[in-house]
Amino acid sequence: MRSVKAFAPATVANVSCGFDILGFAIDAMGDTVELVLKDEPGLVVVSIDGDGGKLPLEAEKNTCAVAIQAMLDELDSKVGMNIYLTKGLPLGSGMGSSAASAVAALAAANRLLGDPFEKKDLLPFAIAAEKVACGAGHADNVAPSLLGGFVLVRDYHPLDVIKLPVPQGLYCTLLHPHYELKTADSRSVLRDQIPMKHATIQSGNVAGLIAGLYESDFELISRSLRDVIAEPYRAVLLPGFYEVREALKSAGALGMGISGSGPTLFALSRGKETAEAVGEAGKKMFSKIGLEVDVYFSEINTQGAYIVEEK
Incomplete structure (x- = not known):
């Protein structure tokens, strides 16, 4: 070869109650990376399409190259590669854009090198890339993008990631308003300390959501999709958040929340028809408050990153 x-697919991180520990993958969209071996050592980012010229081509700043370099360092390899990135995800959307790029690069590099790593063992290299992109090595985007499905990040020291079941018929609606919200702003409004009461409520909701996934109990999933730690502070940064939430619930959504740091909102529904109705309701509400919005419907991606082509 x-x-x-x-x-690598887009992702929803946090999933309401699972702040920084839960995420799931989306079937509808993602990023594509092509790697070509070159004779001399070194990684070269040759081109990036779909980013509007905003992403860095310098290898030490690009998440694709950083992830691959972390893998090569582990292998003590000097292999050279040219990198071609095609962005299928909008930047700063809250849909795991940087994570998808890094994960797609790692999946391609691993295959190109003869699969020296199991898929799950690529995760630390993706986390290294997230540190460069976001300033912190969170795994709640890279883990589901790599592995697919719902993923729980139980701990980092040592890294302990658990893939959770996906109930049949569970769909996601994504609403991406044309509104810029910086991750730094979303992080800055959070509190360093939370009341014991809120910690207890949040723990119950996380446990309930995970139990609902295992039992395919949609009512339990619905009751558990409630965030009392991050959402109350972040919602004020999103125009029309509470009005949109009511519209989505009225249309049949099991629950909704902020995807990652936003501004994208996600809603989970039982069945494709309900997911589409939820999207239409969200679109109408955003129109009322004067914002354009991109709407996506998707089953949960249970495959994670995969190889598209080998030559």
Whole structure:
């Protein structure tokens, strides 16, 4: 092989009550990375399409190259590669854009090198790339993008990631308003300390959501999709958040929340028809408050990153 192309899906992090510990993958969209072996050592980011010229081509700043370099360092390898990134995700959307790029690059590099790592063992290299992109090595985007489905990040020292079941018929609606919200702003409004009462409520909701996934109990999932730690502070940064939430619930959503740091909102529904109705309700409400919005419907991606083409 001289070249490999791989795809990694978009993700929803936090999933309301699972702040920084839960995430799931989306089937509808993602990023694609093609790697081509070159004769001389070193990683070169040749091109990035779909980013509007905003992402860095310098290898030490690009998440694709940083992730691959972390893998090569572990292997003590000097292999050279040209990197071609195609962005299918909007930047700063809260849909795991940087994570998808890093994960697609790792999936392609691993195959190009003859699969020296199991899929789950690529995760630390993706986390290294997230540190460069976001300033912190969170795994709640990279883990579901890599592994697919719902993922629980139980701990980092040592890294302990658990893949959770996905009930049949569970769909996601994503609403991406044309509104800029910086991750730094979303983080800055959070509190360093939380009341014991809120910690107890949040713990119950996380446990309830995980139990609901295992039992395919949609009513329990619905009752558990409640965030009392981050959402109350972040909601004020999102125009029309509470009005949109009521519209989505009235349309049949099991629950909704902020995808990652926002501004994208997600809603979980039982069945495709309900997910589409939820999207239409959200679109109408955003129109009323004067914001354009992109709407996506998707089953949960249970495959994670995969190889598209080998040559």
